[in-house]
Amino acid sequence: MSFDGLFTHAMVHELNATLAGGRIMKIHQPYPNEIFLVIRANRQNYPVLLSAHPSFARAQISRIKYSNPTTAPNFAMMLRKHLEGAQLLAVEQIENDRIIKFSTTGRNELGDEEKTSLYLEMMGRHSNLFLVDEASQKIIDLIKHVPADQNRVRSLMPGGQYIMPPKQDVINPYQSLNGLANLILDYPEIPELAKQIQQHFQGFARDSALELANVLYQDGDSMQAAHAWFAHFDQPAPQLITTEKGLNYAPFDWLTLPGQRVAYSTLSEMLDSYFEEKSERDRVQQQASIVIRAVRNELKKNQTKIKKFYQELAMADNADDFKVKGELLTTYMHMVERGMTEIELPNYYDDNKPLKISLSNQIGPSQNAQKYFTRYNKLKTSIKFINEQMALAEKEVAYFENLMAQIEIASPKDIEEIRQELIQEGYMRVQTKKKQKTQVSAPEKFYATDGTLIEVGKNNLQNERLSMKTAAKSDIWLHTKNMPGSHVIIHDSDPSEATLLEGAKLAAYFSKGRDSANVPVDYLPVRRLRKPNGSKPGFVIFEGQSTVAVTPDFSLVQQLRQNKPAPQSAAKEL
Incomplete structure (x- = not known):
């Protein structure tokens, strides 16, 4: 479903129950x-994500790791000034809209009590996060400054008065369901009823309205079913649902989303699993723009080279034509006169059929013949050089296609390692004068159903270290066949068939074949890997591999992320 007013209602209920009375520590x-508030409540630290992203705006407790910038942005500094150490009084929803209010109380620099609020407005591209003084309702600061000439309805700059977005003439369903019974009678078709529910009640996205319409038509006592349906948002049973159209989420059993379901204990945990890939991709795109541009430029440059080489090889295939023309000019030299621009001579290589030959009127007959022989010799000798250069260009294309595939599956922290690799290989310049030693982050850890540790490298530096340094020689190495992807290590010399398949599915998922239905994966012991001298990071050769075909499965990836190590696996890791 969408993160509409109804889902906001459920999330606010969860956040308030967990966080109210806690203290904002960081x-x-x-x-x-996006802002993260680390709130200490009930002897635990909760990282609370407040996102004003145009596509992924939301509020939740998020355990997804992030890296802070070296210098904090101005908005973060302003929040620290007013909120660090403050107590969170309550988390509230404004009516049934996509607006959440975080009320806080603390002390200012003079020791006086200061009450401030954070208002998170989740309105698509108009999403914003406001820090507001409760006494005056003045905007202290906001995460997106919008000049007056871009928004004439209300002030979206520091110092302006905080005014709620324009209100629609709709009913809050948690205050009243007046009119719903009449809508059911007046609109017997589900699509039309859903449309009317959206127009009549506050906080309904299209998918939520369709869901309620289906529930009402399946239950004989419609109003009782409606009250029960709304009550579910206060006691959700979160689940991710894999449908034919892809992954979706719901706060409880959702009739209009049939598919494979994975249950979660909280809405926040469910959203972490759902948004981990989507928001990570967006964050990567934000942070990796320079890296992506460098990789794309190098990829395009080498693809252009290969295209040019093919054209030159095609010309070389016609080299014999230049030789024939040179020999005909030499044979019939007496027929060629200086100043001619072309001549037609009998081709004794082709039953004396006439062959038209272009000439330069600036040189004599002998020089024209020699010119064709020169072009013939040049093309013939260039073939070896062209093939060598084409092979190098094809290796470069494979390398940069591999990097693009890695960027697709990378987390924000992986981008810096890809940047360092490009600098080491000479494709990018060092941004700072001070030379920094590259710190390679650890591969992602998964645990098979039987508890066996499986590690997945997300970039070439991780792959290199994982496969050639940290893995035991008897461990099993996996990689997608003939396509870019991650190095996967099963830390077991003799894994079960189920564990081997799970490792293969991880290799398929973290590869360019992620969206394919049948992905071949090679596997073999690490001892059979070889790294050629002078080869690029992450490049290995091998022989004697076995191959298994698998289908990538996101739900399995999530399950393996949450699995716990077996006792013997944990001991081995230590």
């Missing part, structure tokens, strides 16, 4: 549109 702004 404030971070790792990304331009």
Whole structure:
């Protein structure tokens, strides 16, 4: 479903129950549109994500790791000034809209009590996060400054009065369901009823309205079914659902989303699993723009080279034509006169059929013949050089296609390692004068159903270290066949068939074949890997591999992320 007013209602209920009365200990702004508040409540630290992202705006407790910028943005500094150490009084929803209010109380620099609020408005591209003084309702600061000439309805700049977005003439369903019974009678078709529910009640996205319409038509006592349906949002049973159209989420059993379901204990945990890939891709795109541009430029440059080489080889295939023309000019030299631009001579290589030959009127007959022989010799000798250069260009294309595939599956922290690799290989310049030693992050850890540790490298530096340094020689190495992907290590010399298949599915998922139905995966012991001298990071050769075909499965990836190590696996890791 969508993160509409109804889902906001459920999330606010969860956040308030968990966080109210807690204290804001730390404030971070790792990304331009997102804030993390570390709130200490009930003897636990909760990282609370407040996102004003145009596509992924939401509020939740998020355990997804992030990296802070070296210098905190101005908005984060302002939040620290007013909120660090403050107590969170309550988390509230404004009516049934996509607006959440975080009320806080603390002390200012003079020791006086200061009450402030954070208003998170989740309105698509108009999403924003406001820090507001409760006494005056003045905007202290906001995460997106919008000049007056871009928004004439209300002030979206520091110092302006905080005014709620324009209100629609709709009913809050948690205050009243007046009119719903009449809508059911007046609109017997589900699509039309859903449309009317959206127009009549507050906080309904299209998918939520369709869901309620289906529930009402399946239950004989419609109003009782409606009250029960709304009550589910206060006691959700979160689940991710894999449908034919892809992955979706719901706060409880959702009739209009049939498919494979994975249950979660909280809405926040469910959203972490759902948004981990989507928001990570967006964050990667934000942070990796320079890296992506460098990789694309190198890829395009080498693809252009290969295209040019093919054209030159095609010309070389016609080299014999130049030789024939040179020999005909030599044979019939007496027929060629200086100043001619072309001549037609009998081709004794082709039953004396006439062959038209272009000539330069600036040189004599002998020089024209020699010119054709020169072109013939040049093309013939160039073939070896062209093939060598084409092979190099094809290796470069494979390398950069592999990097693009890695960027597709990378997390934000992986981008810096890809950047360092490009600098080491001479494709990018060092941004700072001070030379920094590359710190290679650890591969991602998964645990098979039987508890066996499986590690997945996300970039070439991780792959290199994982496969050639940290893995035991008897461990099993996996990689997609003939396509870019991650190095996967099963830390077991004799894994079960089920574990081997799970490792293969991880290799398929973290590869360019992620969206394919049948992905071949090679596997063999690490001892059979070889790294050629002078080869690029992450490049290995091998022989004697076995191959298994698998289908990537996101739900399995999530399950293996949550699995716990077996006792013997944990001991081995230590």
